[in-house]
Amino acid sequence: MELFFFIAVTHFIALLSPGPDFFLILIHSMKYSSKLARYTVFGIVIGNALILLLIFVLLWGLGQIHPILLQLLSYFGIAYLLYLALQCFRYRDDENKHVTDHDESRTKTSGALCFVQGLQSSLLNPKNVMFYSSLILLVYSQFSVKQLFLICLWMVSIVLFWNLFLLKLFNFSGWSLFLKRNTKTLYWLTGCCFLGFAFVLAML
Numbered sequence: 001m002e003l004f005f006f007i008a009v010t011h012f013i014a015l016l017s018p019g020p021d022f023f024l025i026l027i028h029s030m031k032y033s034s035k036l037a038r039y040t041v042f043g044i045v046i047g048n049a050l051i052l053l054l055i056f057v058l059l060w061g062l063g064q065i066h067p068i069l070l071q072l073l074s075y076f077g078i079a080y081l082l083y084l085a086l087q088c089f090r091y092r093d094d095e096n097k098h099v100t101d102h103d104e105s106r107t108k109t110s111g112a113l114c115f116v117q118g119l120q121s122s123l124l125n126p127k128n129v130m131f132y133s134s135l136i137l138l139v140y141s142q143f144s145v146k147q148l149f150l151i152c153l154w155m156v157s158i159v160l161f162w163n164l165f166l167l168k169l170f171n172f173s174g175w176s177l178f179l180k181r182n183t184k185t186l187y188w189l190t191g192c193c194f195l196g197f198a199f200v201l202a203m204l
Contacts, residue, residue: 007135011155014131015162020081020197023190024121025166028114030179030186031091034171039111040118041163047122048159051129052152055136073126074201080124081198084117088191126201 021044028037058069122128132155139151169175179186 007139007151008154008158011135012158012162015158018193019127020084020121020125020194021118021163022166023193024084024117025163026170027088027091027187027190028117029167029170030183032110032114034167036110036114037167037170038164039114041160041167043115043118043120044122044163045156045160047119048128048132049152049156050123051132052136052156055129055133056148059136059140069129073124073129077124077126078198078201080120081194081201084121085191085194085198088187088194091187 024044025037025040028040135155136148139148143151170179
């Protein structure tokens with residue numbers, strides 16, 4: 001029970017620090033809408049679940065997570081973060097392009113795009129793999145399959161509810177007005193954050 005509590009607290013504290021997922025939800029809530037940004041959240045959650053599944057498959061099949069896999073994820077992650085940074089700078093210079101709720105085809109396309117970008121943000125972040133790997137390795141030999149499943153379900157659920165809470169926060173009237181007034185600045189800051197994440201990842 002103490003070990004489960006430790007994992008739960010560690011995982012939640014890790015969520016509190018803003019990362020690529022946080023800023024992706026932010027820019028999607030600004031560029032699209034809270035309804036479409038939910039697809040981003042769902043993509044992030046599915047990505048986390050797939051990472052946990054991959055970790056268990058590797059542990060059961062190989063007994064370890066190969067360093068080359070982490071290195072490849074690191075390269076893809078850097079490229080994706082740079083792409084997101086460029087997108088932010090492009091959005092900053094072009095605020096006339098937006099999605100309308102009345103355009104059904106574009107809404108569907110944007111929903112799929114948000115989901116895929118959320119999924120990519122989660123899967124291509126090697127820190128997610130390393131963080132989850134360290135937690136799972138800590139309890140892998142001590143917990144039963146049922147207990148491991150419950151731990152994974154707990155972590156994925158926390159990711160879902162926390163990101164939905166952030167999205168709700170972004171759409172409060174006060175915050176929403178602030179975001180609209182400072183859209184260009186926020187796009188610029190978010191792009192710089194993505195560049196910073198890519199730089200830090202390249203230095204690891």
